[in-house]
Each structure stands twice: as structure tokens, then as C-alpha cells.
Amino acid sequence: MSATGRGTPAPSAMSDKQIVICRLIDAPRELVFEAFTEVRHLSRWWGPEGFTTTTQSFEFRVGRAWDFVMHGPDGTDYTEWITWTEIVPPERIALLHGESRDDPNAFESTLTFEPAGAATRIEMRTVFPTKELRDEAVEKYHAIEGGQQTLSNLSAYVTEIVQKRAEG
Amino acid sequence: MAPMARAATTSDVFNAIAEPQRREILVLLRTGERPVTDLARELGMTQPGASKHLRVLREVGLVRDRKAGKQRLYGLDARGLRPIHEWTGGFERFWNESFDRLDAYVQDLKQATQKE
Numbered sequence: 001m002s003a004t005g006r007g008t009p010a011p012s013a014m015s016d017k018q019i020v021i022c023r024l025i026d027a028p029r030e031l032v033f034e035a036f037t038e039v040r041h042l043s044r045w046w047g048p049e050g051f052t053t054t055t056q057s058f059e060f061r062v063g064r065a066w067d068f069v070m071h072g073p074d075g076t077d078y079t080e081w082i083t084w085t086e087i088v089p090p091e092r093i094a095l096l097h098g099e100s101r102d103d104p105n106a107f108e109s110t111l112t113f114e115p116a117g118a119a120t121r122i123e124m125r126t127v128f129p130t131k132e133l134r135d136e137a138v139e140k141y142h143a144i145e146g147g148q149q150t151l152s153n154l155s156a157y158v159t160e161i162v163q164k165r166a167e168g
Numbered sequence: 169m170a171p172m173a174r175a176a177t178t179s180d181v182f183n184a185i186a187e188p189q190r191r192e193i194l195v196l197l198r199t200g201e202r203p204v205t206d207l208a209r210e211l212g213m214t215q216p217g218a219s220k221h222l223r224v225l226r227e228v229g230l231v232r233d234r235k236a237g238k239q240r241l242y243g244l245d246a247r248g249l250r251p252i253h254e255w256t257g258g259f260e261r262f263w264n265e266s267f268d269r270l271d272a273y274v275q276d277l278k279q280a281t282q283k284e
Contacts (some may be wrong), residue, residue, distance in 0.1 A: 019259055024269040027274040031281065035274055045273040048265030122262060141259040 017134050025120050029113050032120040034089035036111070039066070046070070053080075062087055065101070086110075097126075105133055111130045181251050184197040184228040189213065190221045194230060194244060201234075 025037050035041040037056040046053050050073035057067045066082040079099050083106075086094035090113055098106030109126040128134035187192050192211055196202065208218035222242055225231035227247030233240050 021263045021267070022258055023264070025267070025271050025274055027278050031277055032270075032274055035277065037268055041273070041277075045269035047269075048262060049269065066257060074170070122267065126259070138258040143264045 016131045017129075018125060019134070019138075020126075021124045023122045024116060025122060026118070027120060028118065029090045029115050029120045030081065033093075033113050036093055042066070049073075060084065060087070065099075079119075081106075105136070107133060107137060181228045181230060181248055184224050185252070187221070187224075189217075190225055193218070193225065195222055197231065197242060197244040201236075201241040203239045203241055205239075207242070239264060 002165065030168065035045065037060045039055050042058075043053050047070055052071045053068050054071065054103065055066065055068045057065070059065065062084050064084060066080075066084075068080050068082075070080050072076040081098050081100050081103060083095055083096040083098075084093065085108065086092060092112050094108060094110045096106045096108050107126060107128045109124055112123045112125075114121045114123070126137075126139060176241065191267060193207055196207060196210060204215055204218050204222060207222070208215045215269065222231055223234070226233060226242075229245055231242050231248075232245045233242045235241075
């Protein structure tokens with residue numbers, strides 16, 4: 001069991017150009033870090049439930065990349081290209097996340113792994129070059145998650161909130 | 169509901185839509201603009217009651233109003249739902265769910281390591 005429990009992520013912060021996501025994982029830092037370093041690990045957890053990945057190439061070294069396709073549960077494919085920009089085992093990984101090798105809209109995320117007793121605190125800080133790119137990424141990931149839902153598709157959100165509130 | 173929810177109602181879109189009648193108003197406004205009398209009748213509430221809810225929804229940016237002749241029409245402003253949108257979907261949820269799976273997977277790894 002994770003100390004925070006499933007479905008109750010640690011508080012996350014948002015600003016105009018960055019998104020910070022934190023999570024406590026009940027495992028030693030080396031082990032958590034290791035889950036980021038090999039494709040046989042990454043392919044077991046990358047993406048929400050129901051997502052799978054097909055890797056074209058993978059090399060966990062600074063300047064090298066993970067070139068893969070992410071398959072959504074609805075059958076949609078997303079090409080992904082991740083370049084590692086910093087690797088400090090078992091403390092930190094920085095990566096550039098785009099859709100292709102020279103994606104001008106790629107954005108950088110820094111993952112930091114901190115020991116918290118016997119557990120590990122992951123912080124993922126993503127900084128977007130502009131607010132527009134941040135909004136675009138949020139939209140894109142929303143589309144990935146919701147199967148092409150858009151902001152104007154209100155009913156789904158309101159329904160979801162009703163359910164969440166009813167459960168909570 | 170948390171004791172502080174009431175105070176925060178007017179400033180937070182999450183609190184604004186925690187109120188069932190306000191959600192009903194939003195659902196009604198999905199089909200188009202309406203005057204307050206219309207909304208009050210449809211939801212079986214008094215007009216001052218409906219107006220109060222509309223004011224809260226307007227303050228958090230979920231509803232906008234405009235004058236049309238003698239009456240005031242209330243309409244939905246979907247942009248106000250952005251915080252909810254980002255919370256229920258989007259980048260953050262993608263990663264929170266990935267981290268759920270990472271957590272489960274690392275527990276498996278941990279057990280495998282302990283057995284060795």
C-alpha cells in the first residue's frame with residue numbers, strides 16, 4: 001500500500017506555465033528510479049489504465065531517446081518521443097517530451113526522487129515554454145484521456161463531478 | 169460538507185458546483201440562454217433563490233448574463249470549467265493515473281526483490 005493511498009495523490013500545484021505533480025510511493029528510491037530506466041519496466045506502467053506502448057527504440061542515456069507509440073483504450077495511437085536531458089541516479093531525471101525527434105513544441109519535465117522514510121516522494125515538474133503550450137498540452141492530454149472530449153463538452157465534466165461528490 | 173465550504177463558495181468553481189441546484193442550473197443552461205424566471209420555474213425554486221445561485225455561478229465565471237430587452241438572460245460560460253476540466257482530465261490526471269500504475273508495479277518489483 002502506498003502511504004498516500006490510491007486515488008489520493010499528494011497536493012499538486014499549477015501555474016501559468018508549469019504543472020507540478022507529486023506522489024509518494026511506498027518503495028525504496030533505487031527501486032522507484034529503476035522503474036524509469038528500462039523499457040521492460042516503463043511498458044508496464046506508462047499511461048493510465050488501459051494504455052499500452054510499442055517501443056521503436058530506447059536508450060536510457062543523456063541525449064538519447066525513447067521513441068514509442070502509445071495506444072489508447074479507444075484504439076487511438078499517439079507517437080511519442082522522449083529525450084533524456086539529465087540522468088542522476090537515483091535522484092533526478094530530466095526529459096524532453098515531444099511527438100517527434102525535433103518537435104518544436106516539446107516540453108521539459110524534471111522528475112525528482114526523494115527518500116521519505118522507507119518510501120519515495122516523486123515530484124514531476126513540467127515547465128512549458130509558454131502558457132499557450134501549457135494549455136495545448138492540457139488539452140491534448142485531456143483528449144487522450146477522454147477520447148476527444150473538448151472544453152465545450154460540458155455534460156461529461158458535470159456528470160463526473162456529480163458522481164465524485166456523491167461518492168465523497 | 170466541510171465547515172469552510174460555505175465561505176469559499178463564491179470564489180471556487182469546485183465549491184460552486186458542489187451545490188446540487190447550481191448543477192441543475194448549469195445543465196439547463198447547456199441548451200441555451202434563459203431568464204431567471206424560467207430557471208426558477210423549471211427547478212421549482214423561488215426567483216430570489218435562483219438569482220442567488222446565478223450570482224454565485226457568475227462570480228466563479230461559469231455563467232454570464234446580458235440584457236435582452238426588458239429581461240436579463242443567463243448563459244453558460246464553459247471557460248469557467250477549465251479548473252475542473254484540468255482536474256478531471258488532462259495532463260495531471262494522465263500522470264496521476266500513470267503513477268498509480270507505477271506504484272502497483274513497484275510493489276511487485278519490491279516483492280520480487282525480497283524473494284531473491
